[in-house]
Amino acid sequence: MIMTRAIPMLFAAIAVLGAPSVLAQVDNDLQRQVDALKEQVRRKDIDLQVLAAKVTELEAKLADCERRGDPAPAPDPAPAPTDPPESTPPTPAPEPTPDDPHLPAPTPDDPHMPAPTPGDPHMPEPAPRDPRLPSDAPAPIAPPAPHDPSTEQPAPEFVSPEALLNAVRIRLREDFGARANSSDAKERATYHRELKPWTVDRARTMRHEVVWSVQLIEAMSVRGGRILIQAQVIDATGRELGPCTIELAGAAAKAWRGTSIAGRRATVRGLATLELTIDPELHEARPFRNDRFIGPCLEARVIVTQAVLST
Structure with a gap:
């Protein structure tokens, strides 16, 4: 304790x-x-x-x-009022210093630098153009080349008259089938009725620009100053690829009028079309015209219209 x-x-x-x-x-x-x-x-x-x-x-x-100790310390005197702090004047902006001539001027390609104004001494002068370099001016647009059917690969059915007629025969069998050769009177009547619009549609859709090598056979003049030339389409070896009729008009016909054409070889450019003929009594190919036979009641031949013939 x-x-x-x-x-x-x-x-x-x-x-x-x-x-x-x-x-x-x-x-x-x-x-x-x-x-x-x-x-x-x-x-x-x-x-x-x-x-x-x-x-x-x-x-x-x-x-x-x-x-006997010291008296208690007196309370601290109130703090004397202090003068308000003097306001500090704003710091003046630094005066712009002249550009250092030894430093490179800003380039227009710098996205962070302002674009130079005209008359700016720092604006670089354009370098002289090298005459060996191509011009900055846009090149003139060349006009489209004229369409040349000889430079494109034709569809298989337009490589020759023979191929075109075979394509029509195949389409006839696909669209009519056994009705084309039916012995039933009702079915045959339906076939004859539907054959007319079918031929119109085929003549409208099965046409194409062609360039064929031909051997000319004979020519005949018709009304309107036109010339119809019977010809045989051939390949490079001379093999026959089917007959066609070439229709010349205007200046093309005038150039060939009075010219002996039998046996001559030439090149024909034009629009290959189909001429379809309906014959209700036709049931099989006629003698000497078997190449035209398409099917029952229907024959066709190939005509090249808007033709230009050259040797």
């Missing part, structure tokens, strides 16, 4: 006696006593009763010191 009380009192006395204001009012003897007591407490070789007496004595001296 005494030890518990003595230790806090001892440190309190030390704190009070250590203050500068109290040290001026106590003598050196009290200070030595305190130091000696601290040493004894540290070494724990002091008797408890002696320690208690020392504590009581120190309490009395502390009370006396408090009575």
Whole structure:
């Protein structure tokens, strides 16, 4: 109990006696006593009763010191009013410095630099154009080349009259089937009725520009100044690929009028078309005209219209 009380009192006395204001009012003897007591407490070789007496004595001296101590410090005076801070004038913008002539001028290609204005000394002068380079002016648009049927690959059915007539025969079988050769009167009547619009549609759709090598056979003049020439289409070896009729009109007809053509070879350019003829009494190919036979009641021949004939 005494030890518990003595230790806090001892440190309190030390704190009070250590203050500068109290040290001026106590003598050196009290200070030595305190130091000696601290040493004894540290070494724990002091008797408890002696320690208690020392504590009581120190309490009395502390009370006396408090009575004779310095007056309480006066409250801090109110802070003196301070002048308002002077407003700092705005920092002037730095004056523009002249451009360094040794630095490169901004280029127009830089997206982060403003575009140079006319008369700007930093605007680079355009380099002289190299006459060996192509001109920057757009090249003139060439007109489309005229259509030349000889440069394109014709459809298989238009490579020759023979191929075109075979294509019509196949289409007839596909569209009418067995009705074309039926012995039933009702079916044959239906076939005859449907054959007329079918031929009109075939004549309208099966036409194409062609360039054929031909061997001319004979010519005949017709009304309107036209010339009809019977010819045989041939290949490069001279093999016959089917007959055709060439229709010349205008200047093309005038160039060939009065000219002997039998046996001559030429090149014909024009529009290959079909001339389909319906004959209800036709059931098979006629003699010497078997190449025209398409099917029951139907014949055809190939006519090249809008033709130009050259040798």
